Amino acid sequence: MTESTNGTREPSRTGRSAEALGRAIADHLRYSIGRPAAALQPTHYYRALALAVRDRMQDNRTASTQTSLDLGNKVTCYLSAEFLMGPQLGANLLNLGIEDAARDALAELGQDLYEVLACEEEPGLGNGGLGRLAACYLDSLATLERPAIGYGIRYEFGIFDQEIHDGWQVEKTDNWLDNGNPWEIAKPDVNYLVGWSGHTEHYLDDAGRDRIRWVPGRLIKGVAYDTPIQGYGVKTCNVLTLWSARAVKEFALEAFNTGDYYKAVEDEVTSETVTKVLYPNDEPEAGKRLRLLQQYFFVSCSLQHVLHIMDDLADASVHDLPERFALQLNDTHPSIGVAELMRLLVDERRLDWNTAWGITVATFGYTNHTLLPEALETWPLGLFSESLPRHLEIIYEINSRFLDEVRAKFPGDEDRVRRMSLIGEDGGKTVKMAYLATVGSHAINGVAALHSELLKDSVLKDFYEMWPERFSNKTNGVTPRRFVALSNPGLRALLDRTVGEGWLTDLDRLRGLEAFADDPAFRQEWRAVKRANKARLAELVQTETGIELDPSWLFDIQVKRIHEYKRQHLNVLNIVTQYLRLKQNPDLQMAPRAFIFGGKAAPGYFLAKRIIKLITAVGDMINVDPSVNQFMKVVFLPNFNVQNAHLIYPAANLSEQISTAGKEASGTGNMKFMMNGALTIGTLDGANVEIREEAGADNFFLFGLTVDEVEALKRDGYRPAEYIAANPELAAVLDLIEHGHFSHGDTEVFRPLVHNLRYDDPFLVCADYASYVACQDEVSAAWQDRDHWSHMSILNTARSGKFSSDRAIAEYCDDIWDVSALTVH
Numbered sequence: 007m008t009e010s011t012n013g014t015r016e017p018s019r020t021g022r023s024a025e026a027l028g029r030a031i032a033d034h035l036r037y038s039i040g041r042p043a044a045a046l047q048p049t050h051y052y053r054a055l056a057l058a059v060r061d062r063m064q065d066n067r068t069a070s071t072q073t074s075l076d077l078g079n080k081v082t083c084y085l086s087a088e089f090l091m092g093p094q095l096g097a098n099l100l101n102l103g104i105e106d107a108a109r110d111a112l113a114e115l116g117q118d119l120y121e122v123l124a125c126e127e128e129p130g131l132g133n134g135g136l137g138r139l140a141a142c143y144l145d146s147l148a149t150l151e152r153p154a155i156g157y158g159i160r161y162e163f164g165i166f167d168q169e170i171h172d173g174w175q176v177e178k179t180d181n182w183l184d185n186g187n188p189w190e191i192a193k194p195d196v197n198y199l200v201g202w203s204g205h206t207e208h209y210l211d212d213a214g215r216d217r218i219r220w221v222p223g224r225l226i227k228g229v230a231y232d233t234p235i236q237g238y239g240v241k242t243c244n245v246l247t248l249w250s251a252r253a254v255k256e257f258a259l260e261a262f263n264t265g266d267y268y269k270a271v272e273d274e275v276t277s278e279t280v281t282k283v284l285y286p287n288d289e290p291e292a293g294k295r296l297r298l299l300q301q302y303f304f305v306s307c308s309l310q311h312v313l314h315i316m317d318d319l320a321d322a323s324v325h326d327l328p329e330r331f332a333l334q335l336n337d338t339h340p341s342i343g344v345a346e347l348m349r350l351l352v353d354e355r356r357l358d359w360n361t362a363w364g365i366t367v368a369t370f371g372y373t374n375h376t377l378l379p380e381a382l383e384t385w386p387l388g389l390f391s392e393s394l395p396r397h398l399e400i401i402y403e404i405n406s407r408f409l410d411e412v413r414a415k416f417p418g419d420e421d422r423v424r425r426m427s428l429i430g431e432d433g434g435k436t437v438k439m440a441y442l443a444t445v446g447s448h449a450i451n452g453v454a455a456l457h458s459e460l461l462k463d464s465v466l467k468d469f470y471e472m473w474p475e476r477f478s479n480k481t482n483g484v485t486p487r488r489f490v491a492l493s494n495p496g497l498r499a500l501l502d503r504t505v506g507e508g509w510l511t512d513l514d515r516l517r518g519l520e521a522f523a524d525d526p527a528f529r530q531e532w533r534a535v536k537r538a539n540k541a542r543l544a545e546l547v548q549t550e551t552g553i554e555l556d557p558s559w560l561f562d563i564q565v566k567r568i569h570e571y572k573r574q575h576l577n578v579l580n581i582v583t584q585y586l587r588l589k590q591n592p593d594l595q596m597a598p599r600a601f602i603f604g605g606k607a608a609p610g611y612f613l614a615k616r617i618i619k620l621i622t623a624v625g626d627m628i629n630v631d632p633s634v635n636q637f638m639k640v641v642f643l644p645n646f647n648v649q650n651a652h653l654i655y656p657a658a659n660l661s662e663q664i665s666t667a668g669k670e671a672s673g674t675g676n677m678k679f680m681m682n683g684a685l686t687i688g689t690l691d692g693a694n695v696e697i698r699e700e701a702g703a704d705n706f707f708l709f710g711l712t713v714d715e716v717e718a719l720k721r722d723g724y725r726p727a728e729y730i731a732a733n734p735e736l737a738a739v740l741d742l743i744e745h746g747h748f749s750h751g752d753t754e755v756f757r758p759l760v761h762n763l764r765y766d767d768p769f770l771v772c773a774d775y776a777s778y779v780a781c782q783d784e785v786s787a788a789w790q791d792r793d794h795w796s797h798m799s800i801l802n803t804a805r806s807g808k809f810s811s812d813r814a815i816a817e818y819c820d821d822i823w824d825v826s827a828l829t830v831h
């Protein structure tokens with residue numbers, strides 16, 4: 007075991023040597039875990055090492071806060087209802103640069119780092135891409151040395167665990183906190199009261215002015231839990247503050263006094279349900295009120311916290327808020343913050359309206375994540391006014407002043423005024439949260455070039471015409487620390503050797519790989535790395551599903567939430583097409599392929615759940631049929647999450663990004679695949695457009711209708727039956743599924759899916775089918791030329807630099823937040 011370089015023993019809380027870490031682990035096993043040596047399991051070593059690592063971040067955290075306070079640097083606050091952080095231990099070891107020390111220290115204790123890492127329950131506090139984006143951005147903010155706070159919700163139960171029973175998705179509660187969470191530090195003294203419901207009343211203040219106050223019907227307490235966010239290779243350590251709901255004890259006192267002890271306890275229980283569970287998206291109506299409460303709860307705590315920090319600054323007042331903090335709204339979930347900040351400034355700080363509004367707009371930025379009308383948040387007016395009566399009044403006031411501005415800018419255009427109102431009139435009055443976020447922000451952005459353009463000429467068109475200067479694009483990115491270095495150690499080593507270690511914080515340096523794209527020896531190494539990753543994934547697939555995969559096959563992977571717009575069913579239609587071709591022509595020479603799927607369906611999303619059943623049913627038939635299983639297998643890998651994503655993205659040869667053009671705002675999975683050398687088969691949607699631009703059209707498999715063609719087709723009246731009638735293969739595939747070929751003769755189970763495709767097909771699966779199948783045939787042909795495939799694969803990684811979240815965060819900091827780097831010593 008290595009001693010520290012100067013021979014003295016390093017402190018066990020901060021030392022970076024294996025020796026110091028070893029002592030720290032032993033200390034934590036003894037004093038924090040409290041287990042006799044004989045009873046120690048890998049999970050205890052996990053907790054002890056995690057605590058030792060947290061200690062090492064804590065000093066950096068203190069230094070970062072102090073530096074930022076001393077120098078008055080502006081801070082980014084990233085407000086997000088979801089943070090899909092993934093396992094923390096590996097990422098923190100990497101960012102601290104103590105992976106080897108940890109491996110050695112554990113080895114000395116007879117433990118294997120890999121086994122210890124596997125003990126972590128990942129915090130699944132998000133649904134998918136949006137939550138994972140927030141997590142990648144926290145990693146980049148810290149690595150770029152930008153002071154930042156992530157604000158969110160400490161859900162007791164994160165996204166459900168998915169099991170597959172008899173081919174169907176079954177949801178299990180995610181008990182991620184069962185064994186405690188070594189990363190967080192509870193801060194019971196950092197707590198705020200949050201009101202809910204009740205009424206508003208007028209009163210005269212000391213100066214005799216008429217004022218309004220909110221008298222909530224209920225109070226809930228929010229308590230902070232802080233998780234350190236360590237930057238890579240720097241001292242900067244930011245923080246993720248998650249709020250947890252508690253009952254307000256004094257509030258329940260009356261019940262206690264009147265002897266209604268159980269009523270008081272009941273109140274306590276209901277208060278704590280506020281942060282009980284993460285809602286799956288695509289879940290209609292049910293539980294909506296609690297969701298609004300969750301949003302308001304975490305936003306109010308966060309804003310109160312920010313104002314509290316402002317109060318403590320010697321050199322600033324609340325008027326300086328926009329100079330000291332940037333508040334970013336990750337989608338509309340935190341957009342109630344616009345009204346809440348106004349309430350805090352006007353009602354509680356007694357600022358005049360115009361001053362407060364100036365501060366609010368200068369401080370907030372809004373990132374839009376979707377154009378899907380059903381996903382744009384609106385709240386029924388009745389529900390809203392019962393829940394947040396004062397906020398509704400404030401929104402009315404914002405709206406009336408805003409609409410006057412619209413009238414001034416577009417005189418006589420009352421239709422425009424009606425369209426732009428924050429209060430929707432169609433089908434029962436609603437509060438339109440995307441509009442509130444837009445009006446309350448000085449900067450509005452989409453998440454890929456195409457998406458930002460579509461935003462400007464669809465859902466926010468009127469607002470773009472009002473304030474064109476507020477709109478910009480910030481194409482998403484992903485962190486290469488987690489999604490290359492941590493998840494693909496083989497590639498990491500090869501990149502280090504080939505382009506030097508700097509790529510990890512300057513991903514454009516991967517361009518240096520281009521020179522090796524035609525080097526036979528390098529291609530050999532490239533393939534060896536990919537092959538080892540495929541063997542790793544094959545092992546996981548074997549344990550999870552019992553299906554055996556051959557790592558020499560083409561690994562064709564689609565992992566993401568299951569959704570009609572993402573079109574997993576289009577993928578299945580191609581699989582069944584290839585299956586039919588093989589059945590009809592046993593001599594067909596097909597390039598062997600493993601079709602691998604993963605992803606969760608929202609529990610209430612009927613068709614998405616049928617799509618999972620279809621994938622597993624097709625797999626069940628194909629995988630055991632000796633006349634086809636030499637050429638194809640179909641796998642549904644259960645419970646796609648960040649942990650298994652680490653094994654999945656690096657193992658792909660082909661990345662499926664096949665959404666209907668115009669529907670996927672950006673995608674980030676597409677970027678993770680590209681960095682790891684997968685080729686993309688995709689539509690011109692979201693960031694695929696930019697991926698193809700960067701990779702070069704020759705290194706991308708393009709198919710399908712464009713956004714313009716999709717719109718034209720819909721406008722002219724799309725009739726899927728015409729496409730089915732014109733394509734005998736498509737007709738045969740649909741018949742086969744509908745007539746129960748994959749369901750033991752059961753003609754009911756897939757009928758809703760097939761009917762949807764035949765008679766409605768809102769996402770144009772039938773229209774894109776022929777183009778997709780033809781493109782898949784091109785993929786198969788290209789795969790036969792291994793050297794050329796490697797050439798394309800190397801170029802994809804080489805040209806993925808743009809998709810680092812470091813690039814995205816640098817753009818946000820420069821264009822929207824005006825937050826500069828601050829080196830911590």
Ligand SMILES: *Cc1c(COP(=O)(O)O)cnc(C)c1O
Nearest residue numbers: 134135566647648651673674675
């Ligand atoms: C990246 C990621 C996503 C987003 O995938 P898309 O293909 O962009 O939809 C969802 N879930 C997890 C676990 C991820 O890592």
